[in-house]
Amino acid sequence: MITAALLGNPNVGKTSLFNILTGSNQYVGNWPGVTVDKKEGFLDSSIRIVDLPGIYAMDTYSNEEKVAKEFLLNGNADVVINIVDASNLDRNLYLSTQLKEFNKPIILVLNMVDVAESKGMQIDYSRLSKELNVMVVPIVASKNRGIDELKRILQGGDFLSSSIENGCHFQNEKETYNYISSILSKCLKYTKKDSISISEKIDKIVLNKYLAYPMFLAILFLIFKFTFSWVGQPLADIFSDFMDSSFIPYLKELLANTAPWFSSLLVDGIVAGVGSVIVFLPVILALFLGISILEDSGYMARAALMMDKVMRRIGLSGKAFIPLIISFGCSVPGIMSARTLESERDRKLTALLSPLMSCNARLPVYAAFISAFFPEHAVGVIISLYSIGILTAFIIGLLFKNTLFKKDEEPFIIELPEYKLPEFKNLMIHTWDKGKGFLKKAGTIIFSVSVIVWFLSNFNFSGMTEMNNSILASIGKLISPIFQPLGFGSWENSVSLLTGLMAKEVVLGTMGVIYGGDLNVTLLNHFTPISAYAFLVFVLLYTPCISAVAAMKKEYGNNMAIFSVLYQFGLAWIVSFIVFRIGSLF
Known part of the structure; x- marks a missing residue:
């Protein structure tokens, strides 16, 4: 078995190359002793590829650098696949020179050669290979160009014949960069003089000090408009109408001759619970299509750079913006990605703020209530909820910065990738990955909770009974x-929030089981517009789902997880109370 270590700077296409080489043969875990992702995959039965964390150097300041160095020293790697940005060789080759010190065969993979060519860069690959004494393979990972040659080299074992030499052991960065410059002077020529790249031209507008923030807000507005007005919600409405007018009546007719309890379990329990959530799949897909476009185009890194000044107000660098953005998808990867921050203090503070971002699990709840109470103001209501989450996180960050997490600020370094048109295939893969996770949750957690809720709402200790006398009603009346x-203090709403601790979508699934019928009509009978909005604010801010709490415990221990549960519940209660009381004055 040949083991290949895949290593490179952040944002050079390492993940894309790993996915292409390994396909679905991937395994994700943690490196022993540190909370850094360990990804492994197989090109075939004889070649194991280990995807090491993205790093800029081997200085062992961060956990990611320590993991990479430790693996190269003790991980039995047979070859290093060092992927670099061909359009940014002077900076990317700094890590490459350090990798030579580990006395391993190196395949230098030059990614994004199309971008380099568009900049007028002519790279002499043979000369570069000779100067660095490594194999050089030019590729364009996003277009699958050059990948077959890389696979041939790995599968044929050609790299084993490449000579191995010790690294140059320079005393400081300046000597190292002088060495890189001397090599590039022999291997790199520019056919365009003093030309400004397309990315630089775009950045003059996108990062303009007057236009940057209005454009950022405008982009978010368009994404929400696309999700809730143009595509996502209209498709969800069509799906919902089909369920109510066609599928459920057909299912009831089909089950007419079965036992009443069995028919109720399927229709009022499983279909009502899971169906009330799954109809919002188009909303989830539409939102994540928009986010995937921002990520793949290169804009998301610019957003992090823009937010650096704002983040520093709460004691964090712009790098912490990335876990917070990820948390708009799901709090769990947001909490886990906080591990990439340099200091323990930054990691903990970011992890505590991440669940305040409105994750996609809340979207079905928002969509159902907006459809019932605010159909003409959908985008405005959604923006207000996201804004409340962000503003609350900012205030809590200020509070924690001056109390629990006092410390000097960390420097902020981020790679700004070239802008590119997102590949349709990649967009579909990324979007479907999010949708697949939503469907998996619907088929497991929401399904299970729907059955449990149906049972608890139809039985007490004496047997089958009316819902108001059920076990579920007793629990709801207690809290x-x-x-x-x-x-919103009815027992039905209270129980829905309680089950929502399993997953936020379950709030709506529970309501579907308890209320039954047309959910829009039912919600209008149990809420006023102001109590509905206060309910949405509470759903936005209250205790994270059990998966997020488990991630918090795994990363930072029991005390941090318990603190997260308690402080967010209290915070949600206070903010929701203020919203309801102020709203009731009008």
């Missing part, structure tokens, strides 16, 4: 006084 000052 409902907590929510009465917030305007």
